[in-house]
Amino acid sequence: MATWEPVGPDPDFDEFRATLRRFGRDRLAADYPRWQREPFPRERLLELGELGVFGLLSPPDLGGTKGAGGGYVPLGIAAEELSRGDFNVSYFLQLQAIGTQLFTQSDADEVRQRWVPAIIRGEALASFALTEPGVGSDAAAISTRAVQDGSDWVISGEKASITFAGNSDVCAVFARSGGPGAGGISLFCVPLDLPGVSRRAVPSSTAHLTQRGSIFFDDVRVPASHLVGVEGGAFKSAMSAFDFNRAIIGLACVGAAQQSLDETIEHVKARQTFGQPLATREGVSFQLAEHLAHIHAARLLAFETLRLADRGQRHVTEAAMTKWLGPKCSVEAIHACIVLHGWTGFGEDLPLAQRLNDVMGLEVGDGTPEIMKSIIAREALGVVSHR
Numbered sequence: 001m002a003t004w005e006p007v008g009p010d011p012d013f014d015e016f017r018a019t020l021r022r023f024g025r026d027r028l029a030a031d032y033p034r035w036q037r038e039p040f041p042r043e044r045l046l047e048l049g050e051l052g053v054f055g056l057l058s059p060p061d062l063g064g065t066k067g068a069g070g071g072y073v074p075l076g077i078a079a080e081e082l083s084r085g086d087f088n089v090s091y092f093l094q095l096q097a098i099g100t101q102l103f104t105q106s107d108a109d110e111v112r113q114r115w116v117p118a119i120i121r122g123e124a125l126a127s128f129a130l131t132e133p134g135v136g137s138d139a140a141a142i143s144t145r146a147v148q149d150g151s152d153w154v155i156s157g158e159k160a161s162i163t164f165a166g167n168s169d170v171c172a173v174f175a176r177s178g179g180p181g182a183g184g185i186s187l188f189c190v191p192l193d194l195p196g197v198s199r200r201a202v203p204s205s206t207a208h209l210t211q212r213g214s215i216f217f218d219d220v221r222v223p224a225s226h227l228v229g230v231e232g233g234a235f236k237s238a239m240s241a242f243d244f245n246r247a248i249i250g251l252a253c254v255g256a257a258q259q260s261l262d263e264t265i266e267h268v269k270a271r272q273t274f275g276q277p278l279a280t281r282e283g284v285s286f287q288l289a290e291h292l293a294h295i296h297a298a299r300l301l302a303f304e305t306l307r308l309a310d311r312g313q314r315h316v317t318e319a320a321m322t323k324w325l326g327p328k329c330s331v332e333a334i335h336a337c338i339v340l341h342g343w344t345g346f347g348e349d350l351p352l353a354q355r356l357n358d359v360m361g362l363e364v365g366d367g368t369p370e371i372m373k374s375i376i377a378r379e380a381l382g383v384v385s386h387r
């Protein structure tokens with residue numbers, strides 16, 4: 001009997017999708033549990049670079065493919081497909097895409113030319129530092145300081161819960177160069193080998209791959225050329241990075257959930273109880289039907305968000321919707337898959353429990369469900385509920 005396959009967002013990308021699905025299956029899946037215990041080797045980052053997945057948002061003169069086959073929709077396809085093999089690899093896609101998008105905005109060769117091509121090739125790893133120990137959801141309240149001293153900027157403060165804190169080479173650092181509120185925040189490109197930078201990765205289940213933790217800036221001096229964009233204008237850049245990345249996160253979660261559903265479909269067709277395959281029981285098949293529908297709805301919403309982004313249209317509401325729905329529906333689907341596998345679902349022989357844990361991390365990362373709902377409400381109702 002034919003099995004249903006979701007149709008891709010655009011047939012032009014079918015070959016790209018098939019290549020990445022093969023890479024996820026053949027190259028990533030077997031090692032997914034390994035990076036809970038061992039560091040992710042840097043050579044693998046070069047392999048991802050060779051696939052072309054880090055240059056999708058950058059112009060060809062910097063080595064990217066934006067406007068020449070690249071864009072937000074193919075980035076979403078990459079997130080969905082690679083996450084089927086290893087959910088956490090989607091962090092590389094997210095942070096490299098954000099890094100290239102932000103640093104491409106710089107006029108300075110020391111930022112644009114030095115870092116963007118290296119990130120695209122996978123030779124350099126980027127991080128994005130907004131969150132601080134005392135400030136997460138209310139990001140406009142950050143207190144890391146940037147003070148001008150001659151032709152340099154001097155940065156001081158702690159950034160917390162930063163993905164790739166332990167292993168990134170360059171960081172997009174948001175710091176307060178002016179007065180209170182969103183209008184006083186500037187963006188700096190900070191090479192992480194500078195004097196005054198130290199880091200501490202925090203133990204977690206994804207620690208060896210994502211190296212999430214704190215980056216400390218102790219009077220770190222960067223030249224004026226490392227201020228990216230307009231002084232005091234960086235909050236908008238942060239929010240526009242969030243907007244596309246929320247759909248990338250949605251699709252990474254969808255990929256992990258779809259893979260879990262596909263594996264569970266095979267399991268319930270094979271596993272018999274009381275003389276019948278589990279798949280013949282409505283109590284089982286209807287659960288899977290519901291999750292397939294929810295996951296497909298989340299997928300369509302995410303690609304709709306990315307299509308708007310590719311067309312340069314506003315996509316704030318859709319991004320918040322997909323960031324809420326994608327992780328939520330995926331957590332629910334993977335949870336059901338674990339239970340439908342019986343005792344084997346919880347074991348380390350299957351990737352389901354690891355996927356559930358990892359997807360839950362991105363219910364919070366990049367904005368919590370409550371903040372997503374408050375954005376949707378603000379845009380639709382005109383009321384601000386989170387200030």
Ligand SMILES: Cc1cc2nc3c(=O)[nH]c(=O)nc-3n(C[C@H](O)[C@H](O)[C@H](O)COP(=O)(O)OP(=O)(O)OC[C@H]3O[C@@H](n4cnc5c(N)ncnc54)[C@H](O)[C@@H]3O)c2cc1C
Nearest residue numbers: 128129130131136137161162163361364365366368370386
């Ligand atoms: C896996 C992961 C990766 C991350 N990577 C990065 C990164 O690379 N760079 C970076 O800068 N940050 C990163 N973060 C940090 C992340 O962006 C923050 O955790 C997030 O914005 C929430 O902030 P918080 O943890 O301080 O929670 P808080 O802001 O303290 O919120 C705690 C709880 O209160 C709720 N809440 C807060 N305000 C309101 C309100 N007004 N109304 C109702 N409920 C509210 C929230 O929804 C949440 O449930 C990452 C986090 C995770 C989990």
